Amino acid sequence: MFVAFLLISNIAATKVTALDAGPVHLVFDGGALLFPLTYILGDVLAEVYGFGRARRVIIMGFAASILASLSFYLVQISPIGPGYEAQESFEAVLGFVPRIVAASVIGYLAGQLINAFVLVMIRQRWGAHRLWARLIGSTMVGEAADTVLFCTIAFIGVIPGYEFLNYIITGYVYKVAVEVVLLPITYRVIAFIRRVEGLYGQEVLAA
Template structure:
């Protein structure tokens, strides 16, 4: 059942990010990026068995954050894509700090949520640092490589820059997070297994979102994406 649920969630998320873009323009992609970064860091706490491997949740949502920056890069430019990365990083930091404050409150004797919240949001500085480093490094690299390939291919081969930039960036993200968060805690073979299983799943997500970039570009060129001015007028 896990594989069926996983593919169903992937399809739902890909359709949802396109809906965000169609309905709200690039602001919808900014909002999607924030949601992905926050929820992926919550979902990653859950271990599952998937495709015969031990993996964490959060890979679909986190993978679609790269899709968001690729759409922004293609249709709106490098500055808008980097802005999404800035916003995502800042809101991730705010989430960690605010939830740290929430955990500090002494719970009421009748409280039922404190223990669960402490387990989910009580990240050690090492894990939190790994998450921040991996996110910033991989996302900025994704935007940089996307535009490098766009310049090299003279605006052709969208599938190439979408997949190559995302897959390389996902490898950077996975390597940094696994290395910083877990080095010294597990044997090398376990770290390698965790890296490979996580990256393979992210690779599937990256490969499956190519059609979304093409559709988003088609909508943008046909003038079907709303702009800030349209919302101001209404």
């Protein structure tokens, strides 16, 4: 799920969306739909399995993103077959993916690794208590690095002036808000995985 959400977000992020909510003008990209969930899953991985295991999954996502970008590029430059008339549309959407992937990979690696590291550090300092502080605190720091790096690399020069600043702020606030809103679900998922993993471990030892 972590890798799938990342890949889907990279493609969806090629579309920039604007929303007028009364006097507030919000600018964000299509990746906002699923990408925040990668941070929630990253929190679950780091909390249950530790930084080392979480890092391995993060690297898997990195490798899958590079593979997807390379595949889209090779398809884009391949000869156009008879009857195919969507080459320009293909290039307009998926041809922009390499820049999105470059932005995503850099922001994603920095943000996710910082997120996992901060969560584990808070746990080591405060113990197993205050799970909410670990989840929200690590997301605030990780998402800050991810959002600034991604937005700058992906859309600097594409989204003008004030709209670009709006884009960064809107994206950051939205992603952190998703983490806060879904906190009760994250708690339940962590508890469920710990319970299942504990039972699995006992069965292995018994065998």
